[in-house]
Amino acid sequence: MSRRRKGRDVHGVLLLDKPPGYSSNQAVQKVRWLFQARKAGHTGTLDPFATGMLPICLGEASKTAAFMLDSEKTYEARARLGIATETGDIEGEAVREEDVPELDAEKIEKAMAAFRGTIEQVPPMYSALKHKGQPLYKLAREGKTVERAPRTVSIHELECLAWEPPDLVFRVACSKGTYIRTLAEDLGQALGSCAHLRSLRRLVVSPFDESGMIGLGELESLVETGDPESCLLPVDAGLEAWPVIELDEASATRFIHGNPVDTDSEKGPARVYGPGGLLLGLGEITDESLLKPKRVMNLSK
Numbered sequence: 001m002s003r004r005r006k007g008r009d010v011h012g013v014l015l016l017d018k019p020p021g022y023s024s025n026q027a028v029q030k031v032r033w034l035f036q037a038r039k040a041g042h043t044g045t046l047d048p049f050a051t052g053m054l055p056i057c058l059g060e061a062s063k064t065a066a067f068m069l070d071s072e073k074t075y076e077a078r079a080r081l082g083i084a085t086e087t088g089d090i091e092g093e094a095v096r097e098e099d100v101p102e103l104d105a106e107k108i109e110k111a112m113a114a115f116r117g118t119i120e121q122v123p124p125m126y127s128a129l130k131h132k133g134q135p136l137y138k139l140a141r142e143g144k145t146v147e148r149a150p151r152t153v154s155i156h157e158l159e160c161l162a163w164e165p166p167d168l169v170f171r172v173a174c175s176k177g178t179y180i181r182t183l184a185e186d187l188g189q190a191l192g193s194c195a196h197l198r199s200l201r202r203l204v205v206s207p208f209d210e211s212g213m214i215g216l217g218e219l220e221s222l223v224e225t226g227d228p229e230s231c232l233l234p235v236d237a238g239l240e241a242w243p244v245i246e247l248d249e250a251s252a253t254r255f256i257h258g259n260p261v262d263t264d265s266e267k268g269p270a271r272v273y274g275p276g277g278l279l280l281g282l283g284e285i286t287d288e289s290l291l292k293p294k295r296v297m298n299l300s301k
Helices: 024-035 059-068 105-113 136-141 180-190 216-225 249-256
Strands: 012-018 040-042 051-058 073-081 083-085 094-097 117-121 151-164 167-174 195-205 244-246 268-273 279-285 290-296
Touching (some): 012 024, 012 059, 012 216, 024 051, 040 059, 051 059, 059 279, 105 151, 117 180, 167 180, 167 195, 180 195, 249 279, 249 290
Parallel strands (some): 083 195, 244 268
Antiparallel strands (some): 073 167, 073 195, 083 094, 117 151, 151 167, 268 279, 279 290
């Protein structure tokens, strides 16, 4: 008999402002402990040195996490020119030093312009991508380097916020799969030097922006007052772009038992609600105008 995980049924999305020094998993476990929640997970990893938005899905919200992995993101970063590290950030040992060139706004803009739009990016060795079943970071720690195929990513916005020699502070809005460490290194090279990330802060994980973030200290205060769930967003908050389909009682019963129901809505994914505004789950509308269940929620009013 499988053992049931202990904890409360807590459902919703928390936009954690992750502090430095926590891995994404450590942050999730801390939040789960504070809520005494049975289930929790996150929708996109942040390195331990990085800070900012880490959406955490509690309870039934975890069923939406896989659909939020394609979210676009926005970061503010500080790259130090003149020093390259083995990891591309402050967590690695310095491996190379180069002169820091004289730069002005025009030179920086010219370099940045080449990275806007669709670009090819070679993933770093210190990443969770796998080569023959082994995470690249494990091979890197053994001193091994393997060929990595370039990946296509999109840089929607890239702007210089400040040039404070030897540090370049910039803001970037990008597609999923973009490595900001690699972008910093490539920018350093384009500017005639080398570089590594000194700091990284994530401000946006679409559709969420920084206005909804909450820090661990504030969350702990809410726990002390007995009101931590006041900071939770609805279970389907990350899927606001998906259309909503409302079902009557008979169709709702069919849906939650895994059966398709007829609909006149357009093909594609949808959030499905039943009588009384209860979220029943996530569905997919087929070419045959059938609404098929993809994830059924176990929620109650």
